[in-house]
Amino acid sequence: GAVVSQHPSWVICKSGTSVKIECRSLDFQATTMFWYRQFPKQSLMLMATSNEGSKATYEQGVEKDKFLINHASLTLSTLTVTSAHPEDSSFYICSATSGTRSNEQFFGPGTRLTVL
């Protein structure tokens, strides 16, 4: 149990376009979801926290207008990278917690974004 999926697993887009990444909890209700970004050979960096039905909380230095997060249901959160540029190319990873197993965060497999 406690599976988190992401779609797509990889995406290539042109500079200036927007890209949407989905994060789904498959077998549990995720009260909170998190979005991370990871550049090559670096650690994961927390971008934002989202709770179902409320606005996301962004970490310092993360542009909320560029990285739009929507958590419309207890099983789905989306991250939209607006007007993507090559420097946004990265590995984006989501995670989720449930009320019953709040000591664990379950991570998705990640989405590789390449902006040309």
Place this chain on the structure above:
Amino acid sequence: DAKTTQPPSMDCAEGRAANLPCNHSTISGNEYVYWYRQIHSQGPQYIIHGLKNNETNEMASLIITEDRKSSTLILPHATLRDTAVYYCIVNARGSTLGRLYFGRGTQLTVWP
């Protein structure tokens, strides 16, 4: 900000125990020690967590010093599939909405 310090890399022979240290000298009384690992190009995987007592599960054992300023993750019989980056994280359960701040972790390489 990550509040932990780990060696950047370690290696271990297959079948032997891998002991991964972590320093968290500024840990607060309500903060737990969590361990995750990340195999290349995958999402992190939860391993174990603890507060002050030693913990064991099917994956690993966690030894926390009495003063809680450091801990060791033990993989009792390392396999090639255990090659990964291992992250030690301190986090207060129930506070800060469970945000995890990852440090650089330890790259564990298990060799045949």
